[in-house]
Amino acid sequence: MNASIIVLILVAVYTGWRVFQADSMVRATFALLVSFIAVAGIGVILSVPYIGVATVFMMAVEMMVMAIFMVAFMMNSAGLNPMSMVHQEKPAMAAGLLTWLGLSAAVLTSRLPDNPVPADNRAVRDLGIELLGDSMLTFETGGVALLATMVGAVILSSRRGRYGPADEGAQPPGLMAGGAPAGRRPEEGGGHHHGHGGHDMGGGEMGGHDMGGHGSGSEAGGEDMHAGHDMGGQDMDGGHGTGGASMADARPNMTGHEAHGGMEPGSAATGGADADDPHRAHRTAGTGGTSQQGHGAMGHSAPGAGEDARQEHGPADDPDSHRGDKRR
């Protein structure tokens, strides 16, 4: 019995060493499989037949999967030319040797128990009774852990994320039905389109949009302009919050806007829209502020108010404005 165990241990250790020496990844995988099978053989000799045979079954499948992954991921799976892909090899070897020698010293110096399995022991039957008897909770917990593993593996390896393609960043659903995505947008979100849209509109209105009119409108008007400037000029991060801010302020600012529309002949159409749809008109006015001159004047007119508006209403999000942005 000892001789066969020694032989199997030597086989297991040698093939375990070959795992890290083989040029071919597939050969390394099969070396590991042989190592596992040798250990399973020791188990069968040591009268743990169920564990040994289950190890063989499990490892045969597992190593096949591993071989497939090896071929899929490694550049040199066939082992046609020698290769060595190691880092920090000396410390690693020292750590391995230290582990081996330390554990061996512990084995050799400690008093080991001596209570072998009786010859008439029915190991597999005992294991079955134990698994579905006293240790059932442990066993079932293992089953749940494996289920969680399956779910986790599927989620991790899935190309599709929770809210869309995982490679492109997540898009959470809107807070309201059909609304804009909740939370922060990914880096390449609609912010750029928004900005361009704002610029275009600003360019169209630039002639009629004189800053004097705005400054005299009201402080609330200045606030809005600042918001519009954030939406257009800055990145998406601020863009959202300020989109919400201008919407939230729409009602109090109505007077300021109408005054603004009336003052400017160039944006008469905008003024008309104002009356019908305060939201849209407001937004247009805000984006008008994106024009370069407007934005400069704006910064001077009421910078503090703009900051306040951004901070207070930053998280507020308006679905309408976002949908409009996307269409633009």
Add this chain to the structure above:
Amino acid sequence: MTLTIVLLGAAALIGLGVYGALSQQSFVMLMMGLELILNGALLAIMGFWSLGLGGMPEGQLLAIIVMAVMAVEMSIGFALVVAVYRKRQADMTESLGTLKE
């Protein structure tokens, strides 16, 4: 005597696994090192059960738990390798240094 031999073999397997897990650059090879460590643990558990516990069934249960850990380690490990490869085109440990910065 037999138990000593088995435990020495287990110590050698664990030492080999530590070397492999620390030295290999490829994720898959690194996982093979981890598997070798678990292999040594399994061998030690079987030796202790067979020669030191007098046939207590809980020892076999521990071996089954080790096998479940192997399955969990491998499936989650491969899923992580696939996810990392999709995201970063990386299959070596050196390619993933972003958390250092």
